[in-house]
Amino acid sequence: MPIRERLSGNEAIAVAMRQINPDVVAAFPITPSTEIPQYFSQFVANGEVETEFVAVESEHSAMSACVGAQAAGGRTMTATSANGLALMWEVLYIAAAMKLPVTMACVNRALSGPLNIHNDHSDSMGARDSGWIQLYSENNQEAYDNMLQATRIGEHKDVMLPVMVCQDGFITSHAVENIELLEDDKIKAFVGEYKPEHYLMNPKEKIAVGPLDLPAHCFEHKREQAQSMINAKKVILDIAVEFEKLTGRKYDLFESYKLQDAEVAIVIINSTAGTAKTVVDKLREEGVKAGLLKIRVFRPFPSNEIADALRHVKVLAVMDKAEGFSAVGGPLNADIRAALYGNADGIKTVNYIYGLGGRDVRSDDIETVYRDLLEIQKTGKVGADYRYIGVRE
Amino acid sequence: MAYNLKQVMNKPERLTGGHRMCAGCGAPPVVRTILRALKPEDHAVCGAATGCLEVSTFLYPYTAWRESFIHSAFENVGATISGAEAAYTALKRKGKMDDTYKFIAFGGDGGTYDIGLQSLSGAMERGHDMVYVCYDNEAYMNTGIQRSSGTPKYADTTTSPQGTVLPGKQQFKKDLTAVMAAHHIPYVAQTTLTSNFKDLYEKAEKAIYTKGPAFMNVLAPCPRGWRYDTPDLMAICKLAVDTCVWPLYEVEGGVWKLNYKPKKKLPVENYLEPQGRFKHLFNKENKHLLEELQKDIDMKWEDLLRRCNEA
Numbered sequence: 001m002p003i004r005e006r007l008s009g010n011e012a013i014a015v016a017m018r019q020i021n022p023d024v025v026a027a028f029p030i031t032p033s034t035e036i037p038q039y040f041s042q043f044v045a046n047g048e049v050e051t052e053f054v055a056v057e058s059e060h061s062a063m064s065a066c067v068g069a070q071a072a073g074g075r076t077m078t079a080t081s082a083n084g085l086a087l088m089w090e091v092l093y094i095a096a097a098m099k100l101p102v103t104m105a106c107v108n109r110a111l112s113g114p115l116n117i118h119n120d121h122s123d124s125m126g127a128r129d130s131g132w133i134q135l136y137s138e139n140n141q142e143a144y145d146n147m148l149q150a151t152r153i154g155e156h157k158d159v160m161l162p163v164m165v166c167q168d169g170f171i172t173s174h175a176v177e178n179i180e181l182l183e184d185d186k187i188k189a190f191v192g193e194y195k196p197e198h199y200l201m202n203p204k205e206k207i208a209v210g211p212l213d214l215p216a217h218c219f220e221h222k223r224e225q226a227q228s229m230i231n232a233k234k235v236i237l238d239i240a241v242e243f244e245k246l247t248g249r250k251y252d253l254f255e256s257y258k259l260q261d262a263e264v265a266i267v268i269i270n271s272t273a274g275t276a277k278t279v280v281d282k283l284r285e286e287g288v289k290a291g292l293l294k295i296r297v298f299r300p301f302p303s304n305e306i307a308d309a310l311r312h313v314k315v316l317a318v319m320d321k322a323e324g325f326s327a328v329g330g331p332l333n334a335d336i337r338a339a340l341y342g343n344a345d346g347i348k349t350v351n352y353i354y355g356l357g358g359r360d361v362r363s364d365d366i367e368t369v370y371r372d373l374l375e376i377q378k379t380g381k382v383g384a385d386y387r388y389i390g391v392r393e
Numbered sequence: 394m395a396y397n398l399k400q401v402m403n404k405p406e407r408l409t410g411g412h413r414m415c416a417g418c419g420a421p422p423v424v425r426t427i428l429r430a431l432k433p434e435d436h437a438v439c440g441a442a443t444g445c446l447e448v449s450t451f452l453y454p455y456t457a458w459r460e461s462f463i464h465s466a467f468e469n470v471g472a473t474i475s476g477a478e479a480a481y482t483a484l485k486r487k488g489k490m491d492d493t494y495k496f497i498a499f500g501g502d503g504g505t506y507d508i509g510l511q512s513l514s515g516a517m518e519r520g521h522d523m524v525y526v527c528y529d530n531e532a533y534m535n536t537g538i539q540r541s542s543g544t545p546k547y548a549d550t551t552t553s554p555q556g557t558v559l560p561g562k563q564q565f566k567k568d569l570t571a572v573m574a575a576h577h578i579p580y581v582a583q584t585t586l587t588s589n590f591k592d593l594y595e596k597a598e599k600a601i602y603t604k605g606p607a608f609m610n611v612l613a614p615c616p617r618g619w620r621y622d623t624p625d626l627m628a629i630c631k632l633a634v635d636t637c638v639w640p641l642y643e644v645e646g647g648v649w650k651l652n653y654k655p656k657k658k659l660p661v662e663n664y665l666e667p668q669g670r671f672k673h674l675f676n677k678e679n680k681h682l683l684e685e686l687q688k689d690i691d692m693k694w695e696d697l698l699r700r701c702n703e704a
Contacts, residue, residue: 023483026476052483054475057515061472064512067465068476072438074483076476094465200438200461200477201484203492210464211453218453 002247003181009140009172012179013079013105013165014039016147018049019187022103023074023194026054026065028084031117032169033107036079059084063091063102070100071209073199075151078102081169082109085123089130095162096131097225098209101154102162104132105147108270108321109169110357118358119169121269125322125331131225133163133232134299138255138273140177143167145249146296148182151191152239158231168271170358182247190246229300236297253302255294256309258284262291264373265310267336268319269295272354272361276319279366290370301335307343315348315373321355329353329386348382354389365390398589404429405459407437412457413449417623419586419613419630420446420528424499426590427526427609428460430597436460437495438481440474442504443467445535445615446528468508471516471525474498478521495601496523502543503533506569517576517606524600524607527569530615538618542567545638546689547682548670550618555673560682565689573608574644580605582643584652585612586630592641592652599645612639620669632664637694642701651701658694661687 007015014036017025027037037055044053054069056062062078070076080088085106095102111122124134135150137143143165150163167173182190198207213221233253240251255273258280259265268276273294283290293309310316318337320330328334333351340347352369355361369389376382407428414421424446431437437460441447447464450457465473474496484490498516500509505527513525532550533539540553545566549555553562570583580603582596593611600607612633616623633639636659641652662683665671674682698704 023487024476024479026479050483050486052479052486054479054519056472056475057511057518060469061475061512061515064465064469064472065476065479068440068463068473068478069480070476071463072477072480074480076480090466091469098465200463201436201481201490201492201494202461203436206436206459206461208451208456208458208462211451211456212448213453 003183005179005181006176007140007179008035008174008176009143009167010035010107010174011039012140012144013147014043015181016144017077018043019182019184020075020148020151020191021049022051022077024052024054024066024069024076025078026056026062026069026076027078027080028056028059028062030059030081030084032109032173033079033081033084033105035173036105036107059087060091063088063095066102067091067095067098067100070095070102071098071200073196073201075194076102077104079105079107081107082111082123085127086111089127092127092130092132092162094210097221099160099225099228100162101151101160103147103150103154104162104164106164106166107169107173108166116357117169119171120356120358121321122323124164124166127164128299128331131161131229132299133161133229133297135163135165135297136269136295137165137167137172138271138294139172140175140179141249143172144179144181145243145247145251148187148190149239149243149251153232153236155194156235157197159228159235161228161232166270171271180247186246190242232300233297233302251296253297253305254309255296257292257294259291259293259309261289263289263314264370264377265291265293265313266317266319266366266369267293267295267332269298269321269332272319272321272366275361275363276366279363279370282367283370288370288374295332301339303335303339304343306336306339310340310347311344313347315376316350317369317373318349318351319369320351320353323353323356348376350376350382350385350387352387352389359390361390396591396595398591401429401590401594404433407431407459408450409457409459413452414445415616417616417626418445419530419615419626422586422590423526423528423593423611423613426593427497427597430594430601431495435493435495437497438463438474438477440464440470440477440498442470442500442509443535444501444504446499446501448535467504469512470498470500470504471509471512474523475516475519475521478523496521497601498523498525500525500527501534502527502529502531503541505529506543506567507541514576517573517578517608520605522605524609526609526611528611528613530613530618531566532615532618534615534618543569546686547674549673550670560673560679570610573610574649577647578606578608579603580607580643580645582608583610583639584641585633585639586627587634587641596643599643618670621667625667629667632659632667635659636661636664637690638664640694640697642697649700651697651703654703661690
């Protein structure tokens with residue numbers, strides 16, 4: 001019987017980590033992810049896990065220790081946010097290039113500067129090219145479920161990549177919600193043993209990891225790494241099917257909400273999708289054909305599937321909770337437009353930057369976006385396609 | 394058992410020849426001697442910071458390491474090896490490993506005194522059962538002889554060049570060995586290549602087989618950066634010790650012990666003279682700089698003697 005509980009997003013992640021019982025957790029405190037290593041170190045102190053908890057002196061060392069531990073042959077996890085993720089940057093790329101399936105809980109927070117502890121997506125969006133798989137979570141249940149699937153995805157022999165499970169700082173990390181947990185033994189069976197093919201502490205095969213790799217070979221290695229990311233899509237879907245059998249909860253590359261016949265739609269990531277769904281419901285009651293596409297898997301980016309899902313939409317808003325400073329829109333906007341180009345041309349598309357530095361995003365704001373889309377549909381005029389919502393100007 | 398060079402040299406090489414380190418470089422004999430201190434039945438997971446040692450011993454698809462080896466980045470070998478050791482501890486606890494593994498990190502002075510200091514300090518403070526070895530060649534040699542905080546005062550490097558106004562590096566060398574001793578870890582040693590590698594070998598053995606973190610600071614001359622004749626490697630090391638520029642000592646369980654006291658302490662000029670990086674100090678107008686260096690060495694030597702109860 002599944003266990004009904006009330007947990008915050010951070011607690012849900014920590015519980016998933018306890019149930020997985022990894023070999024090493026190396027982490028450094030940073031708001032709003034701090035609670036994860038706090039809860040976890042309590043599990044260690046109480047003997048509820050057999051994990052070696054490494055309380056490192058920085059996030060750079062957290063990711064470095066994860067690399068050492070995973071390469072040595074241990075299943076390894078960490079948690080961080082914002083500047084902590086930024087301090088890991090160099091080593092994120094190294095973990096991915098070494099094909100080390102480290103799992104990270106990334107509790108999204110605005111990246112300095114200015115210093116701000118609240119939610120936006122500028123941290124993980126900046127890491128989108130680091131070679132990590134990125135899964136996003138609307139609520140605590142999804143954060144928990146993604147964390148359980150992440151280990152399986154990353155460790156799959158066709159993938160062998162690190163995975164970042166993202167959720168919104170404070171909004172879901174600190175808000176207590178109802179959640180359905182699985183029993184420990186079911187998770188143990190689902191996640192299984194970590195059995196790496198090559199690792200440092202294999203007495204039968206000594207290996208060397210992390211060479212100087214010059215032009216004669218480096219390109220081939222990057223190509224192989226890219227193939228792992230290409231392979232990940234199918235693995236993510238296969239594991240979602242398995243997870244659904246176990247829990248009844250269905251996961252895909254993204255969620256389509258009332259999208260099938262939608263004429264106006266938005267693409268959005270993480271907790272604001274929840275707010276937006278209530279707006280969609282309200283508009284539907286008014287007879288407006290509104291829909292929503294919520295990204296779950298941002299890396300690998302499900303380009304063709306998104307184009308197929310949006311093909312029939314007349315007017316689209318791409319919602320970015322991160323400024324890309326490209327002067328033409330945010331990072332999600334760039335990928336969505338690229339997905340549509342040549343695949344689903346003719347959709348009038350606008351980009352909104354919203355909620356930076358934890359600016360509250362209300363249903364009114366989302367409704368304004370849909371009203372804007374309806375106006376564009378009515379007049380046929382897009383106007384500015386790079387906009388802000390909720391900012392004082 | 395008394396140290397026997399012949400016996401030690403007959404132990405299997407764990408860093409093979411054929412790597413790309415320069416002739417006359419101190420780093421390879423330092424690594425080989427340290428790895429010989431492993432018991433034959435023991436395995437090691439070795440790591441290196443980015444630097445000469447790493448790029449010259451592990452250029453894809455070749456490795457000179459016969460032990461498992463990992464390189465991640467410049468500033469994080471302390472943290473990287475601490476992670477491997479943590480995995481070992483966890484896997485042993487879970488009953489998945491029974492082999493005897495040792496964990497050894499190597500970094501140059503750039504990767505240790507400077508950019509990797511935090512990572513090293515953290516790993517030592519956390520008490521991992523590992524050895525960190527700094528092969529100190531007193532500058533960023535891999536990028537072309539730039540000054541580090543391990544570079545001695547007045548040395549000519551490419552970012553502390555001697556010019557018409559400045560006579561080389563303006564600051565004294567950081568006393569990293571003492572910094573690590575202040576971590577109050579089980580074992581800290583300072584050594585170099587002298588006397589048939591005896592001092593280095595015996596300290597390596599202690600460092601590896603002392604439970605908990607250990608740090609070794611090993612002076613490892615660089616013929617390119619120091620500008621000495623390559624066959625003079627051992628002679629330069631001997632002069633470093635006999636001038637008390639680089640005293641041999643260890644701090645074991647908090648007790649400071651001097652391992653070598655020269656019968657006749659030689660003047661610093663004897664050490665500086667064969668090295669091109671100090672050539673400008675021998676111009677007549679720089680005599681006072683030599684005097685300043687001698688005074689500094691004398692002061693630090695007296696201080697060490699007091700700490701070691703030898704004064």
